[in-house]
Amino acid sequence: MTGRSMMVLGAGALAVWCAPLLAWIDPLRFGVTPSLAGLGRADHLALTFDDGPDPASTPFVLAALDRLGWKATFFLLGSMTAAAPGLASELVAAGHEVGAHGYYHQRSLLRSPGWLRDDLRRGIDIITSATGARPQWYRPPFGELSAGALVAARRSQVRPVLWSAWGRDWRAEATPSSVVADLQGGILGGGTALLHDSDCTSAPGSWKVTVAALPLLASVVAEQGLHVGPLRDHSA
Numbered sequence: 001m002t003g004r005s006m007m008v009l010g011a012g013a014l015a016v017w018c019a020p021l022l023a024w025i026d027p028l029r030f031g032v033t034p035s036l037a038g039l040g041r042a043d044h045l046a047l048t049f050d051d052g053p054d055p056a057s058t059p060f061v062l063a064a065l066d067r068l069g070w071k072a073t074f075f076l077l078g079s080m081t082a083a084a085p086g087l088a089s090e091l092v093a094a095g096h097e098v099g100a101h102g103y104y105h106q107r108s109l110l111r112s113p114g115w116l117r118d119d120l121r122r123g124i125d126i127i128t129s130a131t132g133a134r135p136q137w138y139r140p141p142f143g144e145l146s147a148g149a150l151v152a153a154r155r156s157q158v159r160p161v162l163w164s165a166w167g168r169d170w171r172a173e174a175t176p177s178s179v180v181a182d183l184q185g186g187i188l189g190g191g192t193a194l195l196h197d198s199d200c201t202s203a204p205g206s207w208k209v210t211v212a213a214l215p216l217l218a219s220v221v222a223e224q225g226l227h228v229g230p231l232r233d234h235s236a
Helices: 003-024 026-032 058-068 078-083 085-093 113-131 147-155 176-184 206-223
Strands: 044-050 073-076 097-100 192-196 227-229
Touching: 058 085, 058 206, 073 078, 073 085, 078 085, 078 113, 085 097, 085 113, 097 113, 113 147, 176 206, 192 206
Parallel strands: 044 073, 044 192, 044 227, 073 097
Antiparallel strands: none
């Protein structure tokens, strides 16, 4: 095989590996892969949180949700769950749903298929052990899908899902109003909203902005006549 042929094959393999990243493009995600975008019942908003459970912040998020009468899906990191298994168990006991976010918060494009498979499986195992509930959903860190991440999800029998609206609450400059405005820039009715209940990969203290944004979001969804709940209640 010539060097040129090897380069062509290598480029083709890279294209296949990276192709799922096209789901980052909103029109493609919404139109071609609506389930991956988390689109469901038109009158429902699936509320999701990433990166917990975190003893420093998750209890405050849970308290805010309780005041609003909302349940949500928490995409837990295996490493965070291993450090706070009791808090992960409290999430399920309170009626919330848990999803898998991997064990470590690493970019899938930089990892081998075997690493991705083992990372996801390890995360699922620790979450299941801590909560008694096996995750049915998978959101890769950074929402970075690769062919390897999709194969890992299929082998672990979890459904990959991204989001249709995000609050960009991880930013140091985020405010409660900016979080809600950013969410409104996406699809709320029939969509899936992404927020964070931990600042382990975000700006320090950013979770406080998220907590303060929730009552503002409640006003928006009330005006739109939407019901808020976890992904398990989101099917059309």
